[in-house]
Amino acid sequence: MFTSLSDRLSATFKNLRGKGRLSEADVDATVREIRTALLEADVALPVVRQFTATVKERALGVEVSKALNPAQQIVKIVHEELVGILGGETRRLRLAKTPPTVILLAGLQGAGKTTLAGKLALHLREAGHTPLLVAADLQRPNAVDQLSVVAERAGVAVHAPEPGNGVGDPVAVATSGIELAKAKLYDVVIVDTAGRLAIDADLMDQLKRVRDAVQPDETLLVIDAMIGQDAVQTAAAFDEAIGIDGVVLSKLDGDARGGAALSVVTVTGKPILFASVGEKLTELETFHPDRMASRILDM
Amino acid sequence: LTRDQLDQDTWDEVEETLLAADLGVGPTQELVAALQRRTRVEGVSDVAGARALLREELLALVDPTLDRSVATHVADDRPAVVLVVGVNGTGKTTTTGKLARVLVADGRSVVLGAADTFRAAASQQLQTWGDRVGARVVTGAENADPAAVAFDAVKHAVDEGADVCVIDTAGRLHTKTGLMDELGKVKRVVEKQAPVDEVLLVLDATTGQNGLRQAQVFSEVVEVTGIVLTKLDGTAKGGIVIAVQRELGVPVKLVGLGEGPDDLAPFDAEAFVDALLD
Numbered sequence: 097m098f099t100s101l102s103d104r105l106s107a108t109f110k111n112l113r114g115k116g117r118l119s120e121a122d123v124d125a126t127v128r129e130i131r132t133a134l135l136e137a138d139v140a141l142p143v144v145r146q147f148t149a150t151v152k153e154r155a156l157g158v159e160v161s162k163a164l165n166p167a168q169q170i171v172k173i174v175h176e177e178l179v180g181i182l183g184g185e186t187r188r189l190r191l192a193k194t195p196p197t198v199i200l201l202a203g204l205q206g207a208g209k210t211t212l213a214g215k216l217a218l219h220l221r222e223a224g225h226t227p228l229l230v231a232a233d234l235q236r237p238n239a240v241d242q243l244s245v246v247a248e249r250a251g252v253a254v255h256a257p258e259p260g261n262g263v264g265d266p267v268a269v270a271t272s273g274i275e276l277a278k279a280k281l282y283d284v285v286i287v288d289t290a291g292r293l294a295i296d297a298d299l300m301d302q303l304k305r306v307r308d309a310v311q312p313d314e315t316l317l318v319i320d321a322m323i324g325q326d327a328v329q330t331a332a333a334f335d336e337a338i339g340i341d342g343v344v345l346s347k348l349d350g351d352a353r354g355g356a357a358l359s360v361v362t363v364t365g366k367p368i369l370f371a372s373v374g375e376k377l378t379e380l381e382t383f384h385p386d387r388m389a390s391r392i393l394d395m
Numbered sequence: 396l397t398r399d400q401l402d403q404d405t406w407d408e409v410e411e412t413l414l415a416a417d418l419g420v421g422p423t424q425e426l427v428a429a430l431q432r433r434t435r436v437e438g439v440s441d442v443a444g445a446r447a448l449l450r451e452e453l454l455a456l457v458d459p460t461l462d463r464s465v466a467t468h469v470a471d472d473r474p475a476v477v478l479v480v481g482v483n484g485t486g487k488t489t490t491t492g493k494l495a496r497v498l499v500a501d502g503r504s505v506v507l508g509a510a511d512t513f514r515a516a517a518s519q520q521l522q523t524w525g526d527r528v529g530a531r532v533v534t535g536a537e538n539a540d541p542a543a544v545a546f547d548a549v550k551h552a553v554d555e556g557a558d559v560c561v562i563d564t565a566g567r568l569h570t571k572t573g574l575m576d577e578l579g580k581v582k583r584v585v586e587k588q589a590p591v592d593e594v595l596l597v598l599d600a601t602t603g604q605n606g607l608r609q610a611q612v613f614s615e616v617v618e619v620t621g622i623v624l625t626k627l628d629g630t631a632k633g634g635i636v637i638a639v640q641r642e643l644g645v646p647v648k649l650v651g652l653g654e655g656p657d658d659l660a661p662f663d664a665e666a667f668v669d670a671l672l673d
């Protein structure tokens with residue numbers, strides 16, 4: 097069903113050899129193909145619009161000589177621009193000067209927050225840290241049990257003073273988690289929160305209160321790589337409400353093209369720190385902008 | 396659609412609305428072309444008229460006449476068996492719980508099978524739902540063979556003379572052949588006990604174009620009979636199900652509208668289309 101951008105552009109440029117510079121009409125045709133390719137990769141429409149405008153300018157300068165294949169040249173431009181956006185500010189996890197470092201995880205329901213909590217904990221423990229997981233999702237059935245199992249698998253401690261399933265106050269749990277970390281010298285605190293819709297005003301307000309209580313060093317938005325056009329609304333709303341510092345793209349082990357990566361970075365201006373690539377706690381990778389760009393373009 | 400007269404901007408707006416709802420480029424372009432044809436043929440020149448036609452075209456695609464009943468009553472002498480499948484985190488366990496709630500409220504006895512023996516605390520999660528809605532839950536040990544747990548659950552349902560057995564399975568990406576084979580086995584093993592009457596694929600409404608691949612592969616492996624479109628209470632429209640229904644002929648049967656036990660509803664074609672155009 098999907099054709100790669102190179103195939104699309106090659107078809108568009110079949111008759112262009114030896115024509116000099118690309119004409120305005122050639123470029124428009126090019127931009128249409130790029131637009132389709134990005135939409136099929138689930139890049140959100142407003143982001144596609146912004147992106148193609150940038151590419152259009154550069155495409156106008158492309159020489160169509162016999163030696164050069166204009167399709168390949170333009171694919172290269174698109175790829176470069178994508179890498180530029182996705183990788184502009186790639187960076188590692190920021191640790192606080194005075195421990196504990198506090199990491200707050202947020203996102204839609206089922207995005208992969210609890211699993212990520214375990215993955216980060218394992219990763220940090222292996223780097224010599226002593227993380228504490230805080231069970232502040234007191235809503236989803238057995239989220240506290242899930243985080244406790246995950247903590248055990250990661251070989252780290254868990255702060256789970258409330259049973260959850262509707263019982264307990266997430267803000268209080270988060271607060272006591274920080275106190276515990278300070279008292280027992282855990283140097284990283286990872287706060288797992290309930291999944292929530294960006295339009296759920298009550299739950300977004302609760303998340304703000306959790307944030308204010310723990311003063312996170314890193315507020316990470318977890319986004320499912322399979323998400324479609326809704327990525328922009330979601331990312332913008334979470335960023336507006338709690339001010340995210342970075343993004344983690346989950347479930348990248350599937351075959352979703354992952355255009356959401358471009359959507360989220362463009363809308364929030366925040367970098368993607370990690371790619372979550374499986375259900376196992378070891379399946380966490382640093383994010384590679386060049387690989388992601390190739391994936392979005394199906395190359 | 397805000398203009399009075401039909402012009403290129405109108406078509407662009409229609410296209411944007413459909414794309415933004417995750418319909419996908421192909422179905423969107425076909426719809427816009429069909430709409431342009433119809434407005435020309437029928438001499439419709441105002442935006443309101445075009446909008447009405449668009450609604451009609453979409454509704455025809457979604458097809459309100461399709462049978463969307465969930466096969467929970469198939470015979471008097473054996474339980475109906477429902478298998479719930481899908482990729483990770485879409486809402487399978489929650490849907491299983493909500494479906495049980497509807498059935499129990501209808502006076503039917505329900506057994507739930509916790510065939511997700513993989514994810515942390517998955518069976519406890521289903522047990523919570525069972526307690527909440529009044530359904531018995533059959534679980535296995537952590538990392539037990541999911542097919543064995545599913546078989547057990549159906550066997551219990553048969554022995555107890557229960558009306559319905561709903562089996563919750565582990566989330567799995569359709570690209571993982573080992574896990575998909577495992578799912579095929581769950582179904583085959585259950586069928587030694589009783590036929591599987593309904594296979595519900597749970598799709599998250601936020602899912603983009605990948606949803607079609609999910610539906611294709613799950614259908615190949617376990618013959619999906621219906622879609623449950625979850626998380627429609629959010630801002631996402633779930634337009635990918637139009638492609639799914641068109642390509643595979645599998646209708647959406649239920650929608651998820653929240654995290655609570657009563658947040659499951661029959662799919663309503665008109666409401667879906669209206670929300671999509673909203």
Ligand SMILES: Nc1nc2c(ncn2[C@@H]2O[C@H](COP(=O)(O)OP(=O)(O)OP(=O)(O)O)[C@@H](O)[C@H]2O)c(=O)[nH]1
Pocket residue numbers: 203204205206207208209210211212233236239289290291292346347348349372373374375483484514566568
């Ligand atoms: N294949 C794959 N599955 C993942 C990945 N990350 C998480 N999952 C799975 O996705 C599902 C949901 O993950 P959770 O960690 O429970 O997600 P959550 O955001 O905490 O969900 P809620 O707390 O209900 O909002 C589980 O089945 C996880 O095993 C990933 O990178 N790849």
Ligand SMILES: Nc1nc2c(ncn2[C@@H]2O[C@H](COP(=O)(O)OP(=O)(O)OP(=O)(O)O)[C@@H](O)[C@H]2O)c(=O)[nH]1
Pocket residue numbers: 205206236291293481482483484485486487488489490511514517564565566567597625626627628629650651652653654658
């Ligand atoms: N807003 C909303 N949330 C939902 C809906 N259905 C499920 N959820 C939430 O989505 C998250 C994942 O739901 P689960 O039922 O655990 O999903 P699952 O498919 O069983 O997940 P895995 O077994 O890990 O693959 C939970 O936080 C649910 O409460 C819905 O219709 N609307």
Ligand SMILES: [K+]
Pocket residue numbers: 626627628629630631632670
């Ligand atoms: K919606």
Ligand SMILES: [Mg+2]
Pocket residue numbers: 209210211233236239288289290291
């Ligand atoms: Mg969670």
Ligand SMILES: [Mg+2]
Pocket residue numbers: 487488489511517563564565566
């Ligand atoms: Mg589940």
